Amino acid sequence: MAILSKDDAQQILKKVIGYSKADGIEANLNGSDAGNIRYARNSVSTSGEDSNVSLGVQSYFGKKSGTATINEFDDASLEKVVRRSEELAQLAPENPEFMEPLAQQTYQESKTYFDSTAKITPEYRAQAAANSINPAVAKDITAAGYLTDNRGFNAMMNSKGLFAYNRATSVDFTVTMRTNDGTGSGWVTRSFNDVSKLDTAEASKIAIDKALQSRNAKAIEPGKYTVILEPAAAGDLIGLMFFGMNARQADEGRSFMSKKGGGTKLGEKIVDERVNIYTDPWNEHVPASGWGNNGLARKKMDIIKNGVVTNLFYDRYWASQKNVEPVPFPGNRIMQGGNASLEDMIKDTKRGVLVTRFWYIRPVDPQTLLYTGLTRDGTFFIENGKIKHPIKNFRFNESPIIMLNNLETLGKQVRVGNGEGFGAPSLIPYLKVRDFTFTSLSDAV
Amino acid sequence: MKRRNFVQLAGMGITGSLLSFPSIGNAVSSEILLESPLLASQKKQLADVALNITKGLGATYTDVRIGRYLNQFISTRENKVQNIVNTESFGVGIRVIVKGAWGFAATNEVTADGVKKAAEKAVAIAKANSKFQKEPVMLAPAAGQGEVSWKTPIQKNAFEVPVSEKVDLLLRANGAALKNGASFASSNLFQVNEQKYFASSDGSYIDQDVHRIWPTFSVSVIDRASGKFKSREAMSAPMGMGYEYMIPKAEDKLTGPSGMVLYKNSYDIIEDAAIAARQGKEMIAAKSVEPGKYDLVLEPNHLGLTIHESIGHPLELDRILGYEANYAGTSFVTLEKLKSGNFNYGSKQVTIFADKTQPGSLGAVGYDDEGVKCKRWDLIKDGVLVNLEAIRDQVHMLGQTESHGCCYAQSWSEVQFQRMPNVSLAPGKETYSSAQMIKDVEKGIYIAGRGSYSIDQQRYNFQFGGTAFYEIKNGQITGILNDVAYQSNTQEFWNSCVKVCDESEYRMFGSFFDGKGQPSQVSAVSHGSSPARFNGVSVINTGRTI
Numbered sequence: 001m002a003i004l005s006k007d008d009a010q011q012i013l014k015k016v017i018g019y020s021k022a023d024g025i026e027a028n029l030n031g032s033d034a035g036n037i038r039y040a041r042n043s044v045s046t047s048g049e050d051s052n053v054s055l056g057v058q059s060y061f062g063k064k065s066g067t068a069t070i071n072e073f074d075d076a077s078l079e080k081v082v083r084r085s086e087e088l089a090q091l092a093p094e095n096p097e098f099m100e101p102l103a104q105q106t107y108q109e110s111k112t113y114f115d116s117t118a119k120i121t122p123e124y125r126a127q128a129a130a131n132s133i134n135p136a137v138a139k140d141i142t143a144a145g146y147l148t149d150n151r152g153f154n155a156m157m158n159s160k161g162l163f164a165y166n167r168a169t170s171v172d173f174t175v176t177m178r179t180n181d182g183t184g185s186g187w188v189t190r191s192f193n194d195v196s197k198l199d200t201a202e203a204s205k206i207a208i209d210k211a212l213q214s215r216n217a218k219a220i221e222p223g224k225y226t227v228i229l230e231p232a233a234a235g236d237l238i239g240l241m242f243f244g245m246n247a248r249q250a251d252e253g254r255s256f257m258s259k260k261g262g263g264t265k266l267g268e269k270i271v272d273e274r275v276n277i278y279t280d281p282w283n284e285h286v287p288a289s290g291w292g293n294n295g296l297a298r299k300k301m302d303i304i305k306n307g308v309v310t311n312l313f314y315d316r317y318w319a320s321q322k323n324v325e326p327v328p329f330p331g332n333r334i335m336q337g338g339n340a341s342l343e344d345m346i347k348d349t350k351r352g353v354l355v356t357r358f359w360y361i362r363p364v365d366p367q368t369l370l371y372t373g374l375t376r377d378g379t380f381f382i383e384n385g386k387i388k389h390p391i392k393n394f395r396f397n398e399s400p401i402i403m404l405n406n407l408e409t410l411g412k413q414v415r416v417g418n419g420e421g422f423g424a425p426s427l428i429p430y431l432k433v434r435d436f437t438f439t440s441l442s443d444a445v
Numbered sequence: 446m447k448r449r450n451f452v453q454l455a456g457m458g459i460t461g462s463l464l465s466f467p468s469i470g471n472a473v474s475s476e477i478l479l480e481s482p483l484l485a486s487q488k489k490q491l492a493d494v495a496l497n498i499t500k501g502l503g504a505t506y507t508d509v510r511i512g513r514y515l516n517q518f519i520s521t522r523e524n525k526v527q528n529i530v531n532t533e534s535f536g537v538g539i540r541v542i543v544k545g546a547w548g549f550a551a552t553n554e555v556t557a558d559g560v561k562k563a564a565e566k567a568v569a570i571a572k573a574n575s576k577f578q579k580e581p582v583m584l585a586p587a588a589g590q591g592e593v594s595w596k597t598p599i600q601k602n603a604f605e606v607p608v609s610e611k612v613d614l615l616l617r618a619n620g621a622a623l624k625n626g627a628s629f630a631s632s633n634l635f636q637v638n639e640q641k642y643f644a645s646s647d648g649s650y651i652d653q654d655v656h657r658i659w660p661t662f663s664v665s666v667i668d669r670a671s672g673k674f675k676s677r678e679a680m681s682a683p684m685g686m687g688y689e690y691m692i693p694k695a696e697d698k699l700t701g702p703s704g705m706v707l708y709k710n711s712y713d714i715i716e717d718a719a720i721a722a723r724q725g726k727e728m729i730a731a732k733s734v735e736p737g738k739y740d741l742v743l744e745p746n747h748l749g750l751t752i753h754e755s756i757g758h759p760l761e762l763d764r765i766l767g768y769e770a771n772y773a774g775t776s777f778v779t780l781e782k783l784k785s786g787n788f789n790y791g792s793k794q795v796t797i798f799a800d801k802t803q804p805g806s807l808g809a810v811g812y813d814d815e816g817v818k819c820k821r822w823d824l825i826k827d828g829v830l831v832n833l834e835a836i837r838d839q840v841h842m843l844g845q846t847e848s849h850g851c852c853y854a855q856s857w858s859e860v861q862f863q864r865m866p867n868v869s870l871a872p873g874k875e876t877y878s879s880a881q882m883i884k885d886v887e888k889g890i891y892i893a894g895r896g897s898y899s900i901d902q903q904r905y906n907f908q909f910g911g912t913a914f915y916e917i918k919n920g921q922i923t924g925i926l927n928d929v930a931y932q933s934n935t936q937e938f939w940n941s942c943v944k945v946c947d948e949s950e951y952r953m954f955g956s957f958f959d960g961k962g963q964p965s966q967v968s969a970v971s972h973g974s975s976p977a978r979f980n981g982v983s984v985i986n987t988g989r990t991i
Contacts, residue, residue, distance in 0.1 A: 038963050040768045043579055069472045088474055093526045093612065144770035146963040176771040252629065253667040253674055256991060260672030362899040364910060364930060367674060368989040372908050374901045395906055395932065401991045439985055440932045442906035
């Protein structure tokens with residue numbers, strides 16, 4: 001039941017819309033089959049599967065709307081959920097910001113679904129964990145990892161004739177490898193729509209090597225350093241920047257995108273001119289659904305072009321107030337990279353720090369988009385073009401805006417998963433940045 | 446903490462995505478929130494079905510949790526209601542030990558047939574897991590409790606208060622903020638009721654009715670000319686209480702610096718919103734902090750988060766053992782440090798206790814989610830580490846025979862595991878007020894409310910901000926400061942604690958969203974303290990120009 005075909009989803013939604021007695025109705029039908037396996041101390045700790053289909057119905061009378069959800073799909077249940085949403089709408093206070101549903105949109109299909117991932121079995125997950133644990137044991141290392149896979153669909157229909165459907169698969173893998181003497185730790189992340197691209201043994205080897213190389217780290221003074229950020233680290237900070245690019249907050253004067261004296265920085269250069277960030281639902285490495293909230297069609301769109309802000313995100317209400325087209329929050333983000341390999345970037349660095357990942361990133365000042373957090377699981381000192389030795393972890397206080405102004409080199413792009421920031425896959429290059437601000441040392445391994 | 450997901454939900458307009466609902470429960474009308482749950486006798490019958498089936502299939506232990514989880518979220522902005530969401534989630538989770546291994550299965554089909562199928566699945570999973578189990582699960586004994594019940598001692602069920610009354614209160618709070626100079630004001634009220642039935646093969650049948658409430662707001666002041674904006678969050682705390690928390694009482698108000706009011710077991714949202722707007726305006730014009738070493742006076746609604754991150758988490762036994770290594774991390778605390786009996790976690794002023802029975806706290810229940818009667822125990826006594834946080838299947842690793850009673854699952858559909866109990870700083874024994882504490886400081890900063898917080902994966906290095914910062918010079922408050930954050934190391938910080946105020950100013954901080962595990966589960970927890978002073982803490986200036 002969990003994965004409905006386009007036809008089956010359409011059939012159920014048509015029935016739902018047909019039961020409506022309200023001024024209008026919008027229905028969302030979503031389902032997923034998810035599986036996971038978790039291991040720690042070189043042994044599987046939990047594993048499970050979860051299947052869920054849910055129908056959400058929103059009815060409205062004028063500017064009063066009500067929402068009800070249900071997970072039963074016989075005709076009586078479908079009618080019941082529509083009636084309940086209508087009752088709730090009648091009771092609701094008027095919402096002056098309510099927007100009527102969209103008319104039919106044109107969507108371009110996106111290849112987000114792969115049979116390989118849809119067919120993952122518990123045996124596959126157990127083997128994937130074993131392929132990660134066994135090489136760890138052989139090197140006197142303790143593995144703790146998590147693999148989660150999902151196949152799901154989203155469908156929606158409204159009384160204005162809009163119908164949208166998309167199905168997608170995903171697999172995300174992370175593992176932390178710790179040396180048994182407690183002095184070294186390495187980590188790796190992988191994210192794909194197509195599981196045939198995932199090799200947990202290959203990924204685990206990288207984390208094991210990092211754990212071994214990061215043993216007995218030395219302390220160096222905090223301060224401003226040239227850093228090479230691996231894509232997982234860079235992606236976290238860039239992803240957080242996206243959450244601050246809401247047009248309404250910028251217009252209201254409470255965003256780093258707001259300008260002194262009023263107005264926003266839309267159309268202004270805010271970072272190095274080599275920075276190009278965009279969204280493209282049809283990118284083969286990070287495909288995303290061709291539609292977003294409320295059925296709004298997504299498109300390929302620049303967000304920062306040659307360092308200039310080209311788009312802020314407008315919900316439908318705010319767009320109507322500002323007489324602009326709505327701009328949906330992107331389903332993926334892509335930062336244009338360069339040709340430099342990690343090795344090239346290290347070779348060209350006289351004195352710097354290589355960062356595997358960041359951890360516990362939290363906002364400090366929304367005015368400047370300042371964030372704090374720490375390095376984790378593999379931080380190394382670079383001197384005269386070579387990795388010299390592992391170093392103790394640092395706490396940073398830095399803004400992605402300052403970071404992207406201090407850009408030195410763009411490296412090759414890699415797909416990264418959710419991380420700490422964005423909640424959707426991204427294609428992010430290795431970044432070399434000068435004057436990155438580390439403010440204190442941490443003894444954590 | 447998984448605050449981000451929650452904030453996204455809270456900020457969702459009526460036209461927002463429906464995708465978030467199923468994870469919490471089905472959206473329902475507010476009347477359904479008041480419907481009576483199944484009778485305890487009906488739940489016992491269903492639980493017995495599971496207990497009998499699993500026993501017949503070879504289980505050496507079984508527990509059954511029948512849960513009905515109700516939520517109501519109300520969010521407003523200025524003079525508008527943005528959203529009212531009611532959710533209900535009902536189902537049963539069954540956990541078994543077969544051949545020394547855990548198995549768990551859950552279903553929303555709360556019938557004899559549904560329970561039977563889930564029980565059989567839990568046993569099948571345990572059998573499959575037993576093939577890979579290195580050591581059989583060792584469960585600390587827990588006495589059967591018989592048929593018992595427990596209820597949060599509320600005076601007024603928040604779900605029984607008409608929605609219109611609650612909306613009106615929030616809109617009045619927004620209005621008070623706008624009237625006092627705020628540019629924007631949004632407010633929210635979250636109400637939770639967990640109706641939980643627990644039965645186990647140890648002979649426990651426990652019926653519990655747990656209530657929580659959290660009013661909160663954010664007030665923004667914007668100065669267009671300078672381009673500056675400042676936000677001031679509510680000084681409320683989420684509480685294990687009913688709607689009585691929303692009815693202000695004079696005896697629950699404490700005076701803070703410069704007209705600030707701090708709240709104990711009841712909250713005046715309208716008063717606080719007005720103060721917040723005035724404070725926000727002061728912040729726009731306030732000076733930026735000079736970085737350096739300061740003596741900090743930390744009030745409980747701020748200090749609670751510091752306790753949470755730097756004591757509550759590092760003392761979780763499963764973290765110490767490495768079960769959370771790939772996500773939340775491990776801990777600087779080791780079993781060796783505990784066993785040494787002389788690990789100085791803090792100064793002699795620092796006594797930290799865990800307590801799952803404290804009235805008004807978020808973690809208070811009669812029994813935990815594996816049927817262990819809740820209690821209070823010391824974690825740090827006069828500065829020395831004396832115990833950790835552990836549950837039935839791990840406490841034997843401490844050489845102890847009794848679970849601490851801090852096992853929790855966020856829903857019937859997820860398996861229970863070790864979660865942080867309420868962890869609190871004991872008040873000082875001598876009579877000593879925060880006013881006196883401020884008078885005794887030469888160069889310091891008074892910090893109120895939660896702000897930015899970040900700590901490393903072994904809980905050594907942390908950086909915390911706050912909601913409001915006041916400079917102290919020669920025993921006097923001289924005004925508001927901006928751009929303040931303090932950085933320290935856990936052991937160094939707690940050893941710099943020189944004084945804790947007496948119990949007359951003891952209050953609780955709380956969070957609905959302590960996140961842990963993969964897939965992640967949230968848990969609600971409180972941390973009590975009186976104001977405390979920490980000497981010579983490193984303060985940085987977080988101001989930047991972009």
